[in-house]
Amino acid sequence: MHITALPIVVPMIAAALLVSVRKWTPRLALDSSAISVGVASVTMCALILARTAHDGPFAYWLGGWQPKHMVSIGISLSIDPVGAGLATFAALLVTAALLYSWRYFDSIDGLFHALMLIFLAAMVGFSLTGDLFDLAVFFELMSATAYSLTAYKIEERGPIQGAINFAITNSVGAYGIFTGIGLLYARTGALNMAQIGAALDRHGTDPLVLVAMALLFIGFLTKAAAVPVHFWLADAHAVAPTPVCVLFSGVMVELGIYAVARLYWTIFAGPLHAHTEELRAILIAFGTMTAIWGGVMCYSQRHIKRLLAFSTISHVGMFLCGIGLLSADGLSGTATYIVGHGLTKAALFMLAGVLLHRFQNIDEFDLHGRGREIPWTGALFALGGILLSAVPVVTLFFGKSLLDGASLAAGYPWLPAVFVFSSMFTGGAVLRVAGRVFCGWGASKRPLDEEQAHQAREEEPEEQASRGRTPLLMLLVPASLLAAAIVIGVIPGAVPGIEVAAAHLRDHHGYIGWVLRGHVHFPPAETTHIAGYDYLYGAGAAVGAVALAALTLFGQPLLRRTPELLVRRAGIAIMAFRRLHSGHIGDYIAWWTAGAALLGGSSLIFLR
Amino acid sequence: MSRRTRLTFFGVAVACFGTVLVIGFTGLPPFGDYHGVYGQVLNGVAVSLRHATDIVTSLNFDIRAFDTLGEEFILFSSVLGVVLLLRQMRKEDEQESEEGEQEGEEEHTFAGASEALRALSLVLVPTMIAIGVYIVVHGALTPGGGFQGGVILAAAPLGVFLGGRYLKMKRIAPDTLVESGEAIGALGFALVGLGGLIFVGIFFKNFLPFGIPGHLLSAGMQPIASIAVGLEVAGAFVLAWTEFLDQAMLMSDEEDG
Amino acid sequence: MSFLPFAVAAWLFLVGLYGIVASQNLIRTIISLTIVQASTYVLLLSIGYRTGGQAPIFADIPATSNAVDPVVQVLMLTDVVVEATITALLLALAIQAHKRFGSLDPHELRALTD
Numbered sequence: 001m002h003i004t005a006l007p008i009v010v011p012m013i014a015a016a017l018l019v020s021v022r023k024w025t026p027r028l029a030l031d032s033s034a035i036s037v038g039v040a041s042v043t044m045c046a047l048i049l050a051r052t053a054h055d056g057p058f059a060y061w062l063g064g065w066q067p068k069h070m071v072s073i074g075i076s077l078s079i080d081p082v083g084a085g086l087a088t089f090a091a092l093l094v095t096a097a098l099l100y101s102w103r104y105f106d107s108i109d110g111l112f113h114a115l116m117l118i119f120l121a122a123m124v125g126f127s128l129t130g131d132l133f134d135l136a137v138f139f140e141l142m143s144a145t146a147y148s149l150t151a152y153k154i155e156e157r158g159p160i161q162g163a164i165n166f167a168i169t170n171s172v173g174a175y176g177i178f179t180g181i182g183l184l185y186a187r188t189g190a191l192n193m194a195q196i197g198a199a200l201d202r203h204g205t206d207p208l209v210l211v212a213m214a215l216l217f218i219g220f221l222t223k224a225a226a227v228p229v230h231f232w233l234a235d236a237h238a239v240a241p242t243p244v245c246v247l248f249s250g251v252m253v254e255l256g257i258y259a260v261a262r263l264y265w266t267i268f269a270g271p272l273h274a275h276t277e278e279l280r281a282i283l284i285a286f287g288t289m290t291a292i293w294g295g296v297m298c299y300s301q302r303h304i305k306r307l308l309a310f311s312t313i314s315h316v317g318m319f320l321c322g323i324g325l326l327s328a329d330g331l332s333g334t335a336t337y338i339v340g341h342g343l344t345k346a347a348l349f350m351l352a353g354v355l356l357h358r359f360q361n362i363d364e365f366d367l368h369g370r371g372r373e374i375p376w377t378g379a380l381f382a383l384g385g386i387l388l389s390a391v392p393v394v395t396l397f398f399g400k401s402l403l404d405g406a407s408l409a410a411g412y413p414w415l416p417a418v419f420v421f422s423s424m425f426t427g428g429a430v431l432r433v434a435g436r437v438f439c440g441w442g443a444s445k446r447p448l449d450e451e452q453a454h455q456a457r458e459e460e461p462e463e464q465a466s467r468g469r470t471p472l473l474m475l476l477v478p479a480s481l482l483a484a485a486i487v488i489g490v491i492p493g494a495v496p497g498i499e500v501a502a503a504h505l506r507d508h509h510g511y512i513g514w515v516l517r518g519h520v521h522f523p524p525a526e527t528t529h530i531a532g533y534d535y536l537y538g539a540g541a542a543v544g545a546v547a548l549a550a551l552t553l554f555g556q557p558l559l560r561r562t563p564e565l566l567v568r569r570a571g572i573a574i575m576a577f578r579r580l581h582s583g584h585i586g587d588y589i590a591w592w593t594a595g596a597a598l599l600g601g602s603s604l605i606f607l608r
Numbered sequence: 609m610s611r612r613t614r615l616t617f618f619g620v621a622v623a624c625f626g627t628v629l630v631i632g633f634t635g636l637p638p639f640g641d642y643h644g645v646y647g648q649v650l651n652g653v654a655v656s657l658r659h660a661t662d663i664v665t666s667l668n669f670d671i672r673a674f675d676t677l678g679e680e681f682i683l684f685s686s687v688l689g690v691v692l693l694l695r696q697m698r699k700e701d702e703q704e705s706e707e708g709e710q711e712g713e714e715e716h717t718f719a720g721a722s723e724a725l726r727a728l729s730l731v732l733v734p735t736m737i738a739i740g741v742y743i744v745v746h747g748a749l750t751p752g753g754g755f756q757g758g759v760i761l762a763a764a765p766l767g768v769f770l771g772g773r774y775l776k777m778k779r780i781a782p783d784t785l786v787e788s789g790e791a792i793g794a795l796g797f798a799l800v801g802l803g804g805l806i807f808v809g810i811f812f813k814n815f816l817p818f819g820i821p822g823h824l825l826s827a828g829m830q831p832i833a834s835i836a837v838g839l840e841v842a843g844a845f846v847l848a849w850t851e852f853l854d855q856a857m858l859m860s861d862e863e864d865g
Numbered sequence: 866m867s868f869l870p871f872a873v874a875a876w877l878f879l880v881g882l883y884g885i886v887a888s889q890n891l892i893r894t895i896i897s898l899t900i901v902q903a904s905t906y907v908l909l910l911s912i913g914y915r916t917g918g919q920a921p922i923f924a925d926i927p928a929t930s931n932a933v934d935p936v937v938q939v940l941m942l943t944d945v946v947v948e949a950t951i952t953a954l955l956l957a958l959a960i961q962a963h964k965r966f967g968s969l970d971p972h973e974l975r976a977l978t979d
Contacts, residue, residue, distance in 0.1 A: 005801075005812075009677075009798055009801065009811070012677070012681055012794075013798050016684070016791045016792075017791070017795065019688065019787065019791040020788045020795075062674045062810070062811055063673060063674075063804070063811075063812040063813050063814070064810040065671060071645055071646070071649060073646075073649065073650070073671060074671055075674045111691070111692050114688060115689075118684070131675075133940060134678065137675050137678035137679055138678055140682050140947065140951075141678050141685070144682045144689070144950075144951055144954070145689075147689060147951075147958075148685060148686070148692055148693075151689070151692070151958060151961070152692070154693055154961055156965075157966060160962050161966075161974045163958055164891070164955070164959070167951075167954070167955055167958065168895075168955070171901075172885070172901060175901050179629075179878065179905055179908060181940075182905065182908045182909045182912055182937075183633075183636070185644065185909075185912065185937070186636050186912040187635070187636075189647070189648075206635055207631045207634065208632050208633075208634075208635025208636065209635075210632070211628055211635075214628065580609070582609065584609070584614075584971050584972060584974070585885065585894060586614055586886040586888070586971055587609050587614055589886050590609075590614050590618040590621060590886050593622050593625050593882055593886075594617070594620075596621075596625050597621050597622075597624035597625035598624075600624075600629075601627075601628055604631060614886060615886070615887060618882075618887075622882060625879070625882075626875065626879045630875055633874070637912075638867040638868075639867040639868070639870050639871070640915060640916035641867075642912060642913055642915055644913075644934055647933075647937075648934075650935055651935060655923050661922060661924040662921075662922050662924070663922070663935040664938050667935055667936065667939040668939050668942070668943065672939060676943060682950070683950045686947075686950035686953060686954045687950055690950075690957045693957040693958060693960075749924055750924055751920065751922055755942060755943060755946045758946075822924060844950060848950065852953075852956070852957075855960055
């Protein structure tokens, strides 16, 4: 397919052109050209996705370097439905973010647009590539543009610190990835993922392969912000411009999860076949830690963007459990959940951006009741909260049901409870914020962590003039994203399509076949039916989220009844937990080392 | 965490991580005994296939050109980030201090730029440019290529600066020109790939005629790719260094008065 | 003895991590990150080495002679230039940090605590 490389290259070319002519280009031209390139990318990725859905996955060998005798010489774009789907999704969210920033920023120069377009190219390239080193290159490209975009508001102190923490943590993760690639290259003499997989199939597991896997996984999990390498995410989200946060939470961290899944099924599934149970346990352990840590931290935040960031971390825990189940339903459930979550979280960030745009403040307590002047924003925000709790029958619900089924099938009956916890706390936190900000319910002060309120006040707003009106576009874009999040799950053929896509991702031998030999293989995909108890879980989580929010907002009398000692102890414990997120880069890298040691150590011990 | 807690925590973690790393590394083939198939195949066939004698450059600009495209744009966006971060700040500083006018007219010299240094830079700068261009253009033949040559080329304006004439450096390499040059370099490389798509149907497929291996105009699109990359790398580094030097100038101005 | 280059690579990685964790100056943290980076270069180049191999440049030597692995050199060479610019980006951030916070000690960067 001739256009295969274009969704990656066209945004890059456009970015280079924008940079060379930006001094003489009016704002309107910059915005419209960036948005049209975004739309073009979405179209091309959608065409590629259609091709894979129709004719199956295919490999595009750049430079025409076809593999000879199963030895790859060039770089391939190995495109299967999941990769193409993620690429389309990334392009879609970038276009939505660019549309939103049209009215969000009052003055940006071409550098922002150029960086966003390169970011788009990197994400598409990351999803489509079939070469391990190319994956790392696009990872670095995503990261480099992300660092600059995070530090965009350089007049404030927060973005500088956030960008530094982000940059150093992700760079260490990237060097872990390079080390892992070096180890695999030394063993197999190949850089193409299919070829590495084929070579490792012959050799089996030994410490080198296990350590390479641990290094690669911890590197990509750093991008995905799993515990304990997640500390950078809240810092970066708190300070990056809103359209950029939309992309970080909506698709960038999900790409880290995608990489782990891709690497497992393409490269490590063969040698680790005998140890599936142990690896499953390790990944689910990390995932559960992440889901619970994220949920607790999310609920205790008052800085709305940080709250949303921690909710992303909690959901990443769910993604990690989902792919960690190493099963068909686990994969398809995660993929569906990622779509629903990405759209919902993007919309929520955009709505938080409306608050920031209007009030120059993003603290839940400072904004108490002030949102009453923008009821539509409030309604959409509350809707987002309900969606996050995976209420039936939105897209998130279908993803969660698949995950519940997969957990039970894999022998983890307690895992759905973790999912419910995560949905309840993250959805409940958003609902609580909606109640406090847009309806004026609940307390208006919390002296315990007043200093967090300082971080939430914009020191220098992006515009000087007062903002009485919120531009319609800033509401239309999130509204459409939420509508999509509700509707996609029930479109006939959508979820079964995702299940077929997941089947291709899992198909280890099939992948090697169509990449290195060009033989397309269509693995069987079973369509899962939603069981009755799934509706119960979904409804339960939604009700629980509402109840939790209501309890927090109106439950002061109840609090007075509980013994003071208990309340004080709980408060101290939570504050201590929160203090771990100190903003100090040394702490973060110490945690990174611990995480790498934990993953590496457990792999060496349990997977031998 | 307090410093002591952090260091203790890290100490334990790094001991475990170090053990993991070393255990992994023991599985590596002994030093000097590597038999990877990818490298061996390429060493064997690249000369005949690409008519280039430098295999590393053939990999960089032809066989694995897509990686290089990505890397090039990493360079591009990092330097954009540096520009973003520092130029904004400089505008602020210039607004704060009233010395905006004066700064433009003074010539900044570094104390200690002796006559000997100036004379030497007069000799070195053209030499650096010549060597840089040579290395960029001969990428496919001898060790070198766009990246290496580009860095050498970027050092040439720096030589002018070291000779003690900062503003002369800015006159030789004004910001807008350098930025455009860098963007054109990045664009150029992508367009080479696009040329492959347009003329022979596959992105980054070679579409220029091969010559005789060992001659300057051989190896198809590699010299052109090399030149594009050289332009971009040179532009990127000059831009980055100018931004930092501007910052240093501002700070030393603030200190002086 | 044949394990020494790999041991050096591992050591550099660990020392770099220590530098990042223990520094009290942002510049030192960034340089320590460069050291971690260097460890990957040492690892890659050591992997590709062949005893008695020439550089993979066949201008003067016949194309069939023993040469070291060119692929790792490619991986490394673009990386060096790229990481230099990322370090530049980090240093620009450090300059900004100094201006906004008045200090380069990570302990003093307190805009984002929880």
